[in-house]
Each structure stands twice: as C-alpha cells, then as structure tokens.
Amino acid sequence: MNQRASTALMAPALAWLTALMVVPCLLILALAFFRRGLYGGIEYTFTLENLALVFDPLYAGIFLNSARVAGTAAIIACVIGYAAAYAIAAMPRRHQPMLLFFAVLPFWSNYLIRTYAWIVLLNREGLIVQGARWIGIEGELPPLLYTQGTVIVGLVYSYLPFVILACYAPLSRLNPEIAEASFDLGASSWTTFRRVTLPMTLPGIAVGAVFVFVLSIGNFVTPALLGGGQFQMIGNTIYAQFLTANDWPFGAALSMVLIAIMMGLLFLQTLAVERGSGGRVRDA
Amino acid sequence: MRPLLEVQGIEKRFGTVTAVDGVSLDVAENEFFALLGASGSGKTTLLRMLAGFEDPSGGRVLLDGADITKVPPNHRPVNLMFQSYALFPHMTVRANISYGLEMERLPKAEIARRVDEMLGVIQLEGLAHRKPDQLSGGQKQRVALARALVKRPRLLLLDEPLGALDKKLRSAMQLELKRLQHEVGITFIVVTHDQEEALVMADRIAILKDGKLLQCGTPREVYERPIDRYAADFIGVMNFFEGYPQDGALQVKGATFTSTDPMPQGAAAGAVAAVRPERIRLGRGENTLAGTVRAMAYHGLDLQLHVDTAAGPVTLRLTADVAEAQPLHPGDPVTLGWSARDTRLFPA
Numbered sequence: 001m002n003q004r005a006s007t008a009l010m011a012p013a014l015a016w017l018t019a020l021m022v023v024p025c026l027l028i029l030a031l032a033f034f035r036r037g038l039y040g041g042i043e044y045t046f047t048l049e050n051l052a053l054v055f056d057p058l059y060a061g062i063f064l065n066s067a068r069v070a071g072t073a074a075i076i077a078c079v080i081g082y083a084a085a086y087a088i089a090a091m092p093r094r095h096q097p098m099l100l101f102f103a104v105l106p107f108w109s110n111y112l113i114r115t116y117a118w119i120v121l122l123n124r125e126g127l128i129v130q131g132a133r134w135i136g137i138e139g140e141l142p143p144l145l146y147t148q149g150t151v152i153v154g155l156v157y158s159y160l161p162f163v164i165l166a167c168y169a170p171l172s173r174l175n176p177e178i179a180e181a182s183f184d185l186g187a188s189s190w191t192t193f194r195r196v197t198l199p200m201t202l203p204g205i206a207v208g209a210v211f212v213f214v215l216s217i218g219n220f221v222t223p224a225l226l227g228g229g230q231f232q233m234i235g236n237t238i239y240a241q242f243l244t245a246n247d248w249p250f251g252a253a254l255s256m257v258l259i260a261i262m263m264g265l266l267f268l269q270t271l272a273v274e275r276g277s278g279g280r281v282r283d284a
Numbered sequence: 285m286r287p288l289l290e291v292q293g294i295e296k297r298f299g300t301v302t303a304v305d306g307v308s309l310d311v312a313e314n315e316f317f318a319l320l321g322a323s324g325s326g327k328t329t330l331l332r333m334l335a336g337f338e339d340p341s342g343g344r345v346l347l348d349g350a351d352i353t354k355v356p357p358n359h360r361p362v363n364l365m366f367q368s369y370a371l372f373p374h375m376t377v378r379a380n381i382s383y384g385l386e387m388e389r390l391p392k393a394e395i396a397r398r399v400d401e402m403l404g405v406i407q408l409e410g411l412a413h414r415k416p417d418q419l420s421g422g423q424k425q426r427v428a429l430a431r432a433l434v435k436r437p438r439l440l441l442l443d444e445p446l447g448a449l450d451k452k453l454r455s456a457m458q459l460e461l462k463r464l465q466h467e468v469g470i471t472f473i474v475v476t477h478d479q480e481e482a483l484v485m486a487d488r489i490a491i492l493k494d495g496k497l498l499q500c501g502t503p504r505e506v507y508e509r510p511i512d513r514y515a516a517d518f519i520g521v522m523n524f525f526e527g528y529p530q531d532g533a534l535q536v537k538g539a540t541f542t543s544t545d546p547m548p549q550g551a552a553a554g555a556v557a558a559v560r561p562e563r564i565r566l567g568r569g570e571n572t573l574a575g576t577v578r579a580m581a582y583h584g585l586d587l588q589l590h591v592d593t594a595a596g597p598v599t600l601r602l603t604a605d606v607a608e609a610q611p612l613h614p615g616d617p618v619t620l621g622w623s624a625r626d627t628r629l630f631p632a
C-alpha cells in the first residue's frame with residue numbers, strides 16, 4: 001500500500017480523535033494555567049500555582065497512595081492472569097477459544113453492576129458474613145468493605161481479563177520446541193520457565209501490567225463504591241475538584257500530571273513490546 | 285562390542301495413528317547413522333522418543349546398555365537438534381551456546397573456553413554477540429549444531445538439519461557435517477527425506493516406511509540390494525519391468541530377463557525386474573532390449589538417455605567418452621544390454 005492511500009485510510013480516525021479527544025483534553029489542561037474565580041469559574045490570568053499545589057505533600061501523598069494501590073493491583077493481576085493464560089495456552093488448541101471466552105465474559109457486563117455485586121457480597125449483612133455466621137463463626141468480623149484491600153481486589157477483578165488476554169497472546173505463539181530445547185540442554189522445568197518462557201513472554205506481562213496500572217490509578221468508581229470514600233485516590237480527587245469543589249484549574253493540574261504519568265508508562269510499554277518481538281513461531 | 289544405542293521394538297501410537305511401529309535397530313559408537321523416509325513415515329517421532337520427548341507406547345531404548353526409556357530429556361546424555369532449530373531468540377549466539385554448559389554447573393572459565401572453541405569450529409567467532417534473528421539460515425543452523433555439540437553428548441540427534449538450506453549450501457554442509465562428526469567423535473543420527481543426502485553422509489542408512497523399519501544397511505547395500513520395490517524406487521533411479529516367471533526367468537513384454545536373484549515367493553501372480561541406469565550398456569548383454577531414443581539430457585560428466593522399448597520406458601546413463609564415441613539422436617534405434625548379476629527381482 002502506498003503512503004498516500006494509508007494516510008487517506010487513517011484520516012477519519014485521526015480526525016475523530018483530534019476533534020473529540022485531543023482538542024477537548026487540551027482545552028481542559030490549558031485551564032491548569034489559570035486562576036480559579038472567587039465563586040468557581042475561571043479567572044484568565046496566568047499562574048503556575050495550581051501545578052505547584054499538585055506537589056504539596058497532601059496531594060503528592062494521594063498520588064503516591066494511588067500509585068501504590070494501582071501497582072499492587074497490577075502485580076496481583078499479572079500473577080493471577082499470567083497463571084491463567086499459561087494454563088489456557090497449555091490446553092488442547094480446540095478448547096482455547098472457549099476458555100478465553102469465559103475468562104473475558106465478566107468484561108461484557110456493566111462495570112457498575114459488577115462493582116455493586118461486590119458490595120452485596122461483602123457488606124455487613126452480605127453473603128460472606130452470612131455464610132460465616134451459618135458455619136458458626138461468632139463475634140466481630142473484620143470489615144470486608146470500605147478498605148484499601150477491598151479496592152485492590154475490586155480493581156484486580158475488573159482488569160484481570162485484560163491481563164489474561166495480554167499474556168495469552170505471546171504464550172500461545174511460543175514455539176513449543178524452544179522450551180523443549182531448554183529441557184534437552186539439561187534445564188529443569190523451573191529453569192526453563194525462568195530463563196526461556198518468562199523472558200520471551202515478558203512483553204505480554206508488561207502490556208497487562210501497564211493497562212491495569214493506568215486504568216487503576218485514574219479509576220474513581222471502584223474507590224468510591226468499594227472504598228466508600230474512606231480514603232482518596234487521585235481519580236476521586238480529580239472528580240471532587242471538578243464536581244464538588246468547583247476548582248477546575250486545580251482539577252486540570254492534577255489531570256495533567258496523571259496523564260503525563262500514563263503517557264510515560266505507555267511509552268515504556270511500547271518500547272518493551274518492540275524489544276521483545278522475537279521468538280514467534282515462524283510460518284514454515 | 286556392544287552397540288552404543290539399542291532400540292528394541294519401539295512403537296508410538298497417537299490415538300488411532302501408529303506413527304512408529306515396532307522399530308528395532310542398533311547404532312555403533314562413532315557411527316554416522318541416517319534415518320531415511322518419506323514425509324510422515326515417523327522419522328521425527330522416532331527421534332523424539334530417543335531424545336525423551338515422546339513416551340513410547342511400547343519397546344525399549346538402551347544407551348551404553350542402560351535402559352533410558354523412562355529417563356526425562358534433561359537427564360539423557362543425548363542432544364537433539366530441532367528441525368526448526370529452536371534457538372532462544374532473546375539470547376545472543378554466545379548465550380545460546382553456553383546455556384547447556386551452564387545447566388551442567390561448570391566453572392565459568394571452562395564454559396567460556398569451550399564456547400570459544402565451539403565458535404571456532406563453526407566459524408562464527410565474529411557473530412557471537414548477535415541475536416538469532418540477525419543471522420542467515422545457514423548461520424542459525426550452525427548455531428543450533430554448536431549448541432548441541434558443545435555439551436559433548438554420547439549421541440547427537442539431528443532432525444532434517446539441512447532441510448531449510450538452499451541446494452548449494454546443502455551439499456557443502458553435507459560434507460561439513462561429516463567432517464565435523466569425524467572431528468568431534470560423537471555418534472550422529474541424522475533424519476532426512478533426501479536419499480542422496482543419506483547416501484553421501486551416512487555410514488549406515490535405515491529406511492522407514494509407514495512407521496516400520498524397511499531396511500537397514502550401508503549406503504552400498506541399500507543402493508545395490510534394495511529389499512523391495514519401494515526401497516529400490518525410493519533410493520536413486522531404478523528401471524522396473526513387470527512380468528511373469530517362466531522357466532526360472534522373467535517374461536516381460538517383448539523380452540525375457542534372467543537374474544542371479546532367486547525368483548521371489550508368490551511370483552506366479554507377477555514379479556518385477558529392476559536395473560539401475562548406470563548398469564545398462566549399449567549393445568547386447570545377458571538381458572537385452574531394443575528401443576528408440578526418445579530424449580537425451582546432458583549432465584556434465586555423463587549423459588542421461590531416455591529410451592522407449594516394448595517393455596516400457598528405460599533410463600540409462602552413458603559416460604561422456606562412450607556418448608562421444610557413438611553420437612546418438614532422438615529417433616535412433618538402439619540395443620540395450622545388461623548382465624543377470626545387475627538384475628534385481630522383487631514381488632510385484
């Protein structure tokens with residue numbers, strides 16, 4: 001395909017993204033450089049105060065905590081997701097599409113409904129507590145809802161299908177003879193996994209991890225519902241700045257830093273995927 | 285002396301398919317042994333059982349007299365060079381070659397020394413830092429070979445090692461492989477579907493057909509004394525004449541052939557006489573056929589002559605001096621002759 005034809009084919013997507021995504025985002029981000037009006041609204045005088053305030057210990061702390069929650073969710077999701085993807089890729093070929101379908105199935109239901117389902121499960125009178133009472137556990141039970149742990153569980157649950165798909169892709173393309181070559185040269189199963197299979201499928205893990213991290217760090221639904229507003233994540237904070245505090249310039253400043261972090265990670269992810277593109281089964 | 289490898293009635297079934305069907309063979313120390321067979325004849329499956337990747341459905345494998353049938357691949361002193369090479373794509377050439385030695389937990393200095401030595405043997409010293417996808421097909425093939433050889437296995441298994449190379453590189457590598465085997469003194473079992481390759485390289489050849497061992501012998505034996513029509517056809521070029529026995533000779537269309545071979549059992553229903561192209565001469569012989577030259581193909585050293593006869597088309601090879609002494613043209617009548625000693629008889 002020649003250069004002009006590909007440009008023409010890309011044009012609608014580029015126009016769509018530019019008009020409906022890039023421009024509005026830039027407009028919002030531009031607000032970060034202006035002062036907040038006395039009663040909300042915006043006063044168009046240039047300032048760097050908003051950006052400076054992001055690095056105030058209070059907000060820097062929220063960023064760090066969000067990063068910790070998102071990072072923990074990403075690590076847990078990668079361990080569980082990689083194991084699941086590994087198991088699926090080891091199944092007979094004809095069963096694999098069905099297993100993947102089931103792994104991704106929760107993803108097709110509404111995010112809010114899924115999250116509310118967790119509340120039903122975990123609240124004080126929820127299924128788990130009732131179950132515990134039924135098998136005879138008495139006394140005060142540790143709170144299951146509205147903790148940081150609950151938020152992490154919720155995030156892992158939500159984004160696990162991403163990780164399974166991202167890890168399955170390189171695992172299923174692996175030429176099985178490469179692992180066999182490692183056995184043949186005297187390696188144990190564990191050494192083969194550590195030195196051959198894992199490094200060759202690292203790009204998939206990187207993709208999955210970055211997805212979970214990026215989607216988690218900006219998430220505000222799960223912390224609000226499962227965290228019950230007990231602690232703030234950066235997504236909630238931005239939400240609050242725009243909708244409750246009516247401080248759009250500061251909300252924009254927070255968003256700008258968040259987007260910068262996300263872009264940086266996505267860039268690293270792309271690099272990792274490009275570096276690790278070897279080792280596919282060649283078409284014979 | 286006890287053979288290095290003894291394969292005793294080994295078989296492998298995949299569901300209803302019997303990929304390897306009761307194969308027994310011995311391979312001696314330092315032998316260059318070729319497994320020859322058409323695609324799907326079970327060569328890869330047999331090799332994978334020797335390497336330990338497939339559990340035999342029956343039979344045993346002995347190495348140095350010890351039963352290794354149940355020994356996992358990482359504990360066998362046997363290495364396999366895969367048809368796909370299966371190099372580690374994320375490691376350099378050097379890391380690929382040293383991997384197997386690291387698994388033996390050898391001292392670093394010794395690993396480095398042996399890897400350097402091996403890089404010299406395969407003449408890739410300059411490319412040690414490259415990744416496999418920066419190598420040509422021939423270079424990958426040599427790295428795969430080095431990776432297996434550097435372990436100094438008792439037995440090296442090679443699955444179509446030259447299959448992915450072009451024709452010219454192939455014939456160079458056939459000799460190279462043979463030289464290397466001689467130099468390192470390791471027993472080789474090479475799988476190939478190319479009969480010419482097997483004849484050039486091997487000390488002994490085993491022909492597989494539908495998972496069964498059809499014949500096993502030196503290149504000369506399998507070429508001169510093929511066990512049946514299939515083996516005769518599979519190795520080299522052969523002229524066949526179908527007919528019926530009469531008074532100890534074979535009656536074919538337009539001629540009667542004698543042979544030093546005994547008439548095969550059940551030949552009353554029909555038998556086949558066979559003769560190699562290079563055994564046929566111009567002029568009468570113990571067996572004689574008259575025909576007309578159809579076509580000639582020049583092959584440098586010799587001339588391939590295609591002749592139509594009453595008994596069917598015949599191919600023969602004439603050396604350059606014979607062809608020059610007696611120039612032939614398409615349409616010329618010729619008489620072909622060969623001796624009874626060079627005539628094989630097979631059941632139809």
Ligand SMILES: Nc1ncnc2c1ncn2[C@@H]1O[C@H](COP(=O)(O)OP(=O)(O)O)[C@@H](O)[C@H]1O
Pocket residue numbers: 298301302303321322323324325326327328329330
């Ligand atoms: N893993 C397997 N499952 C089912 N059938 C197999 C498997 N491996 C090989 N076969 C069958 O066994 C037969 C021999 O195959 P193979 O050993 O690969 O032959 P070759 O290497 O001589 O071409 C073929 O009919 C093939 O389809």
Ligand SMILES: [Mg+2]
Pocket residue numbers: 327328367
């Ligand atoms: Mg094969």
